[in-house]
Amino acid sequence: MSYLETISIEDTANVAKIEPKGRSRFITLSINGERHEITVKPRKMLIEVIRDTVGLTGTKGSCSSGTCGACTVLLSGRPVLSCITLAVECDGKEIRTVEDLAENGKLSALQEAFLDQGAVQCGFCTPGMLMSATALLERHSKPSLAQIKKGLEGNLCRCTGYNAIVDAVLQVSGQGVTPVMK
Numbered sequence: 001m002s003y004l005e006t007i008s009i010e011d012t013a014n015v016a017k018i019e020p021k022g023r024s025r026f027i028t029l030s031i032n033g034e035r036h037e038i039t040v041k042p043r044k045m046l047i048e049v050i051r052d053t054v055g056l057t058g059t060k061g062s063c064s065s066g067t068c069g070a071c072t073v074l075l076s077g078r079p080v081l082s083c084i085t086l087a088v089e090c091d092g093k094e095i096r097t098v099e100d101l102a103e104n105g106k107l108s109a110l111q112e113a114f115l116d117q118g119a120v121q122c123g124f125c126t127p128g129m130l131m132s133a134t135a136l137l138e139r140h141s142k143p144s145l146a147q148i149k150k151g152l153e154g155n156l157c158r159c160t161g162y163n164a165i166v167d168a169v170l171q172v173s174g175q176g177v178t179p180v181m182k
């Protein structure tokens with residue numbers, strides 16, 4: 001069982017009971033500090049709202065079944081898999097996506113560390129990795145190796161072999177890892 005918090009299959013069934021005819025619902029989401037008032041079908045997933053309705057395409061969909069972690073965003077500060085999280089369950093909540101990390105066009109220290117360590121190759125897993133790592137670093141400013149592995153266990157990467165990603169988190173938390181790509 002992944003550490004990622006998700007909406008359960010039972011919850012999905014409950015929503016179907018509440019909205020038997022699939023009536024649209026009006027919801028309010030705060031995404032990266034901006035308020036969005038949106039009408040959604042009850043089965044619409046959070047990733048669809050983020051990408052297709054709001055137009056923030058940094059969040060990636062891959063497996064669409066809660067397996068790979070590519071779609072990870074922060075919901076009320078905690079990582080969730082947006083491909084299996086119903087948008088209606090997020091009504092009134094705060095969401096952060098990868099677009100929230102850079103400020104005024106300047107990459108965050110974590111994003112820079114990923115570049116420094118060569119922790120980005122195809123980049124498909126990267127937005128989800130960054131959001132899981134962000135949540136981890138907000139919980140533990142100097143995470144141990146075990147905490148890093150636990151914090152990122154729900155995010156799969158097919159390119160990097162993970163060591164560079166772990167080193168990026170160690171680097172940004174000031175734990176004696178120096179950039180290798182500069």
Ligand code: FES
Pocket residue numbers: 060061062063064065066067068069070071072081082083084
């Ligand atoms: S796309 Fe959501 S977990 Fe893979």
Ligand code: FES
Pocket residue numbers: 119120121122123124125126156157158159160
């Ligand atoms: S960089 Fe390609 S899947 Fe992670």
